[in-house]
Amino acid sequence: MLKALKKFLGKDQEVAQPTPSPAPQATPSAAPEAPSSPAPIAPEPQAERAPRKPRTPGETRSQEFRPQEPRAQVEKSAKPRRERSPRKPKPIDTWKLEDFAVEPQEGKTRFHDFKLDPRLMHGIHDLGFPYCTPIQAQVLGFTLKGKDAIGRAQTGTGKTAAFLISTITQLLTTPPPKERYMGEPRALIIAPTRELVVQIANDALDLAKYTGLNVMSFVGGMDFDKQLKQLEARYCDILVATPGRLLDFNQRGEVHLDMVEVMVLDEADRMLDMGFIPQVRQIIRQTPPKSERQTLLFSATFTDDVMNLARQWTTDPAIVEIEPENVASDTVEQHVYAVSSSDKYRLLYNLVAQNNWERVMVFANRRDEVRRIEERLTKDGISAAQMSGDVPQHKRIKTLEGFRAGKIRVLVATDVAGRGIHVDGISHVINFTLPEDPDDYVHRIGRTGRAGASGTSISFAGEDDAFALPPIETLLGRKIGCEMPPAELLKPVPRQR
Structure with missing residues (x-):
């Protein structure tokens, strides 16, 4: 029985070891099969480079720093870069x-x-x-x-x-x-x-x-x-x-x-x-x-x-x-309302609602203020959006597009988020709180009165921020008339049904 079993196993091993056949020759068009799930390639550490020598006009980059071979693919989706044929010369200017x-x-x-x-x-x-x-x-x-x-x-x-x-x-x-x-x-x-x-x-x-x-x-x-x-x-x-x-x-x-x-x-x-x-x-x-x-x-x-x-x-x-030649544009009409902090939102709402303003920027000093103002305006039926450091970039882009298109009437922003906004047709800028830095005031009111158009800025000076007004006037080189808001602008905000 034992001999029969060994004989059987011996035959089985012979079958399991086929005679090797010559390997097929690879053709130039043959490509290796891509693995189903390649492991990510770790980025190569950059070699230390010697300090660059001063470059004279017309000098090209040293061969030492010029890549001689295409880099390895970082991901399977990355395409190999292709060298381009020389650009055809343009007609002589x-x-x-x-x-x-x-x-x-x-x-x-x-x-x-x-x-x-x-x-x-x-x-x-x-x-x-x-x-x-x-x-x-x-x-x-x-x-x-x-x-x-x-x-x-x-x-x-x-x-x-x-x-x-x-x-x-x-x-x-x-x-x-x-x-x-x-x-x-x-x-x-x-x-x-x-x-x-x-x-x-x-x-x-x-x-x-x-x-x-x-x-x-x-x-x-x-x-x-x-x-x-x-x-x-x-x-x-x-x-x-x-x-x-x-x-x-x-x-x-x-x-x-x-x-x-x-x-x-x-x-x-x-x-x-x-x-x-x-x-x-x-x-x-x-x-x-x-x-x-x-x-x-x-x-x-x-x-x-x-x-x-x-x-x-x-x-x-x-x-x-460099300081700007003109501190504040002559095309911007500037006003200051003396108002208590508790009445500021009421004044803001009535200014926008009663005058039917369509494109207004409101500035506040803190992100939480910006958020509260935007939430209250939206709740009270005025289309508003906020721009601050808390807002993700993709949402900021959509917000600006909506503001430009007129879908958003009021844009509430901090100084950081609002300084680079260039939108035509902003009729009014409202300083819900006066900035502590006078330069920020100039940036704020510069959002209106652009490209020769006229604009208006209205600042709310309350007990918490009126101290910021004198430095602003010093920077501007003139006084800004401070007035009490009319009674109709302090009416209670109507409740939304």
């Missing part, structure tokens, strides 16, 4: 620098004084900018020499054109590297809101339209695939983006930031207040070290936090501080 004649004027700086590229000068000429604003003159004096810079400037001082002109000049002076792939921007501009990104990108397109440089913008709240298609269609020279959407592209392996030569951070104080700095840190870690890139940082205020960030991200920066 007949415009000449002599067509842009600007006479020297005492106390003013011309763009001609910086010897900018004629293609860039053509764009400046089309925009009708013969002379630099103060911040443009000061910033360009440093950045065109390759220095880092941090600037304090308010809205309307021309800071956007200052860093765009500097950035475009750098890209035109230094040819792009020969080894180049899609999704590798040479200049990166980060801004906190979609509206600001769109504005900067439009200005960049106008200035760079004769240079052949490609400008792209990435923002949340818009179709991801549409933005991806433009990235796959052409090289990216200047990328303007919000932090969250840029990280989306970066983490999917669609955008790589190790070729960034110029990085701009606009409205750094707002990014701090809106909680974006952790995302910005992630982004900056993907760029070359600060010794190998030029970094420009702009902020409306120079707080300790902003200056700490500047020290971390810049190298021996030039510091430029």
Whole structure:
């Protein structure tokens, strides 16, 4: 029995070991089968780089820092980057620098004084900018020499054109590297809101339209695939983006930031207040070290936090501080109502309801105040929405779209959230509480009376915030008449059925 069993097992083993057959030869078209669920690839640690040597005009990036092989795919959805064929030359532009004649004027700086590229000068000429604003003159004096810079400037001082002109000049002076792939921007501009990104990108397109440089913008709240298609269609020279959407592209392996030569951070104080700095840190870690890139940082205020960030991200920066020429627009009619804190909401409701105002911005100092005002207005039948640091970015975008479209009558905001809002047709700005910083008052009332239109600001001065009025008047250089509200504006708010 035992012998029979061994014999049986011996035969079975022979069957289980088939004679090896020669392996088939692989054809060039054969592709390895993709695993059903690949494990994520850990990001490769960046090698330390030697400090960048000063770059002379026309010098290209060193081969040491140029990628020679395409990177591994970060995810299975990431597509391999394709090299593009050289762009066809455009017809020769007949415009000449002599067509842009600007006479020297005492106390003013011309763009001609910086010897900018004629293609860039053509764009400046089309925009009708013969002379630099103060911040443009000061910033360009440093950045065109390759220095880092941090600037304090308010809205309307021309800071956007200052860093765009500097950035475009750098890209035109230094040819792009020969080894180049899609999704590798040479200049990166980060801004906190979609509206600001769109504005900067439009200005960049106008200035760079004769240079052949490609400008792209990435923002949340818009179709991801549409933005991806433009990235796959052409090289990216200047990328303007919000932090969250840029990280989306970066983490999917669609955008790589190790070729960034110029990085701009606009409205750094707002990014701090809106909680974006952790995302910005992630982004900056993907760029070359600060010794190998030029970094420009702009902020409306120079707080300790902003200056700490500047020290971390810049190298021996030039510091430029500019005050706006006009503190408050002459097109804004300003009023102050003396009212007790308990009557402020009643006054707000009656002003909006009785006058049938359709597009009003209300400012308050604290997020909880903003939330309570918005909730009460909505409960009392007035369409309202809030803008503060507590509101997610995608909701902020929808809120602004509704406000622009007239679906929202009252937008209640903090200073941080409201400072960068540029919406045409805001008829009234109401300061539910007076700001402690007089500069914030100027920012608030500047939301109305834009583009030559007239506007009205109304401030409520109560027992808790009337102390803020004298510093505001000092900044404005004049008194603002304080009046008692009419009795009909203090009527009780009707109950909603």
